[in-house]
Amino acid sequence: MSLHDFYYDLPQELIAQDPLEDRSSSRLLVLDRETGNTEHHIFREIINYLNPGDCLVVNNTKVIPARLIGNKVGTDAKIEVLLLKRNADDVWETLVKPGKKAKPGTKISFGDGLLVGEVVDVVEDGNRMIKFTYDGIFEEILDQLGQMPLPPYITHQLKDKNRYQTVYAKHDGSAAAPTAGLHFTPELLQAIKDKGVNIAHVTLHVGLGTFRPVKVENIKEHHMHSEFYMVEEDQAKLINETKTKGGRIIAVGTTSCRTLESATGEDGILKAGSGWTEIFIYPGYQFKLIDCLITNFHLPESTLMMLVSALAGRDKIMAAYKEAVEMKYRFFSFGDAMFIK
Incomplete structure (x- = not known):
């Protein structure tokens, strides 16, 4: 299967630049993966597709303001640092622009010295390991100095940092939002609970590897970057019980999907625990746990296009995307949603 199999033509003006005023008023394309039939709704109407006894699984990771703008000590040259992955002793794996100005040492x-980073190593893909020194609490300093790491296709400034967080975001650690969850409001989640649908939480800290362009024509040669995930005991129990009782497991977003599929054994039972996953889901993959997926519209030729194609079939996904373009759906992080049932 080649990279070009996942290409579609997207007019620039359909890339959503700003979040909608009301999170749940985005559009929703419902795709039946058996028949390929589509329906068009408003996102809050997702509740009509959820049955009592189902389990909605959300990713409660929280995006950190991971984009830092600083100056090189000695020359004052401007340097931008994107925090990717936290290691021990205040060392972070980072993406640095321009990289050539950031040699070890x-x-x-x-913030005028409030936070100082020293490049200690260069790792694969040219990423830099940076050790930070500061007085006080790192998270508080980051909150003061950092900006939300919006994807490069969003050119508008984000007025409210919280609009790039889900309403249930809890555990700090992501370099990007699990965007399918951005459509939920507290009111909608309450209505879903009131209907008898369980809501379970897992955590996957989204790294930028998810969005890295695939550079190989044969997609099987693509290597995913590892991301940290966590499934708590009580949540695994809730999800497994749902499955045993015949309820559906509905993943909110590709990150929840990848967490569930990483932590589920061949026996179809979800195991509690934490670890790192490099799971790459593409057509031919046999899903072990999830039944349905709520997701946004993804970039052409991305690993996320491959994941949704694995669930619904490439031809059905490509036809649905063509329809979404024709109907002027909004695409990507702040765009509209799709429910694959």
Whole structure:
């Protein structure tokens, strides 16, 4: 299966630049993966597709303001640092622009020295390991100095940081939002609970590897970057019981889907625990746990296009995307949603 099999033509003006005022008023394309039939709704009407006894699984990761703008100590040159992955002793794996100014030994000052980073190593893909020094609490300093790491296709400034967080975001650690969850409001989640639908939480800290362009024509040669996930005991129990009783497991977003599929054994039972996953789901993959998926519209030729194609079939996905373009759906992070049932 080649990369070009997952290409579609997207007019630039359909890339959503701003979140809608009301999260749940985005559009919803419902795709039946058996028949390929589609329906068109408003997102809050998702409740009509959820049955009592089903389990909605959300990713409660929280995006950190991971984009830091600083100056190289000595020359004052501007350097941008994106925090990707936290290691021990205040060392982070980062993406640095321009990389050529950040050789090992380089010091970068943020907020007039409130935070100082020193490049200690260069790792694969040219990422830099940076050790940070500061007085106080790192998270508080980051909150003060950092910006939300919006994807490059969003060119507008985000007025409210919280609009790039889900309403249930809890555990700090992501470099990008699990965007399918952005459509839920507290009111909608309450209505879903009141209907008898269980809501379970898992955590996967989204790294930028998810969005890295696939550079190989044969997709099987693509290597995913690892991301940290966590499934708590009580949540695994809730999800497994749902399955045993015949309820459906509905993943909210590709990150929840990848967490569930990573932590589920060949016996179809979800195991509690934490670890790192590099799971790459593409057509031919046999799903072990999830039944349905709520997701946004993804970039052409991305690993996320491959994941949704694995669930619904490539031809059905490509036809649904063509329809979404024709009907002027809004695409990507702040765009509309799809429910694959």
